[in-house]
Amino acid sequence: MIPFDFDYYKPSTVEEALQIFETVSGKNKKVIYYSGGTEFITFARTQTIYADAVIDIKGIPDCHVLEQKDDQLIIGSSVTLNMISDSNIFPLLGEKVKGIADHTSRNKITIGGNMNSHLIYKEGILPLLLSDANVKIAGKNGEEVQPLNDIFNMNFQLEKEQFLVQIYIDTSYTDLPFFTLKKTKFSQVGYPVVSLAAMVKDHRIRAAFSGVCEYPFRSEEIEMLLNDSSLSEADKVEQAINKLPSPIIGDIQASAEYREFVFRNALIETLETLELKK
Numbered sequence: 001m002i003p004f005d006f007d008y009y010k011p012s013t014v015e016e017a018l019q020i021f022e023t024v025s026g027k028n029k030k031v032i033y034y035s036g037g038t039e040f041i042t043f044a045r046t047q048t049i050y051a052d053a054v055i056d057i058k059g060i061p062d063c064h065v066l067e068q069k070d071d072q073l074i075i076g077s078s079v080t081l082n083m084i085s086d087s088n089i090f091p092l093l094g095e096k097v098k099g100i101a102d103h104t105s106r107n108k109i110t111i112g113g114n115m116n117s118h119l120i121y122k123e124g125i126l127p128l129l130l131s132d133a134n135v136k137i138a139g140k141n142g143e144e145v146q147p148l149n150d151i152f153n154m155n156f157q158l159e160k161e162q163f164l165v166q167i168y169i170d171t172s173y174t175d176l177p178f179f180t181l182k183k184t185k186f187s188q189v190g191y192p193v194v195s196l197a198a199m200v201k202d203h204r205i206r207a208a209f210s211g212v213c214e215y216p217f218r219s220e221e222i223e224m225l226l227n228d229s230s231l232s233e234a235d236k237v238e239q240a241i242n243k244l245p246s247p248i249i250g251d252i253q254a255s256a257e258y259r260e261f262v263f264r265n266a267l268i269e270t271l272e273t274l275e276l277k278k
């Protein structure tokens with residue numbers, strides 16, 4: 001049971017959503033956007049999140065788009081993880097999100113919710129960082145399209161009233177050779193000890209990671225090492241560890257030492273799989 005009352009709004013346009021946000025938050029009330037709702041409900045039950053009002057963006061048609069238009073894939077922020085994997089519209093993204101939670105939860109969890117989660121994993125973002133995706137953000141200044149790599153730095157850098165409407169991916173990225181891996185503590189379903197997505201673009205390996213540090217990331221420095229033909233495989237991996245953007249985390253899933261061990265093996269597997277496809 002959720003131990004507090006909150007108002008529920010379901011706008012049918014982006015403008016209406018922003019208007020509701022402004023009006024309700026103007027009354028000094030805490031308002032949050034709501035997509036699949038799984039995280040909000042879970043955290044509300046344990047009182048780790050509070051809201052006076054939620055704005056359910058699932059009523060906005062733009063947030064439900066899942067289509068290819070000319071040379072762009074368009075994915076609405078309220079599209080569920082199962083819809084993405086079932087559509088096979090972007091195989092790397094489909095494979096990556098298939099590893100998140102169980103099938104029933106993936107009928108509810110949305111890509112926008114995953115990318116804006118308060119949890120550190122946000123695995124769905126990894127293929128999008130690799131494919132130079134753009135995102136449409138709605139806010140005070142209307143709707144703006146920006147490169148994801150600019151607006152995502154540890155977390156989505158959104159103002160309070162802003163929300164993610166759509167994701168755009170150039171179709172030239174969708175059939176590139178890729179590799180994806182997720183290692184968990186026990187079973188297939190679980191938070192990642194290490195999660196990785198990698199692809200080959202222009203004869204170079206690109207790689208992004210989740211579960212290793214406090215946030216998901218793509219690192220140009222690590223990619224340079226992985227593509228440095230003067231280094232042995234062992235040196236690439238060794239030096240990549242030193243280029244991690246922040247310390248390796250240790251928690252209930254795995255100690256930092258074990259995560260480092262898994263990360264090393266993940267890089268070796270990536271190199272062995274993708275070197276041949278460069």
Ligand SMILES: Cc1cc2nc3c(=O)[nH]c(=O)nc-3n(C[C@H](O)[C@H](O)[C@H](O)COP(=O)(O)OP(=O)(O)OC[C@H]3O[C@@H](n4cnc5c(N)ncnc54)[C@H](O)[C@@H]3O)c2cc1C
Pocket residue numbers: 032033034035036037038039040041057077078099100101102105108109110111112113114115116117118119121122123124158162163164165190191192
């Ligand atoms: C059983 C289970 C297992 C899980 N395992 C994993 C895992 O292995 N890896 C992983 O990465 N994640 C995992 N998760 C986490 C899950 O991906 C997140 O909790 C995700 O936020 C849920 O998506 P949702 O659509 O239900 O989000 P919601 O509850 O609707 O929203 C979550 C947060 O995102 C914000 N938000 C939602 N949509 C938008 C938007 N369009 N624009 C701006 N902000 C927005 C909300 O305000 C809220 O703060 C798991 C969750 C469950 C329930």
